[in-house]
Amino acid sequence: MADWGAYVTGCLGSCRLAGLAFLFSVGILLQILGCALYNNWWPMLTVLMYIMVPMPCLFFGNTSSSDFISAGGGDDWADAAKFLTGFSAVGSIAIPAILRHALLIESGAMWIEFTSFFVLLATVMLFQRVTQEEEYY
Secondary structure, eight states, X not given: OTTHHHHHHHHHHHHXXXXXXXXXXXXXXXXXXXXXXXXXXXXXXXXXXXXXXXXXXXXXXXXOHHHHHOOOOOOHHHHHHHHHHHHHHHHHHHHHHXXXXXXXXXXXXXXXXXXXXXXXXXXXXXXXXXHHSGGGO
């Protein structure tokens, strides 16, 4: 009975990880459905932006994830990484909107792509919150 608390804590940790994996899978599924349902693969251009979003932080922002959100002054390279990350994130929203404006995709595909973006964004935010908790480690 003494190990019951450790067992429950371990189970909750793996359930959180499984939930994050499920959310990520739903985001990718929506990305693919936005293309496949309308038989138009132009919206897959947003995948390039999803790949580019973490690159500035990997190359220039050698800070921890908690420092990345803070607004305090710091390293110029870290500030450039924040700017480029924001630019890439805005591009993830702008690409489907521009494609819809150019009449290359339909409105339904654009809204599915937006939903996919917000599901993936929620996944990243939840992952950051889960990894900042002390009992996760």
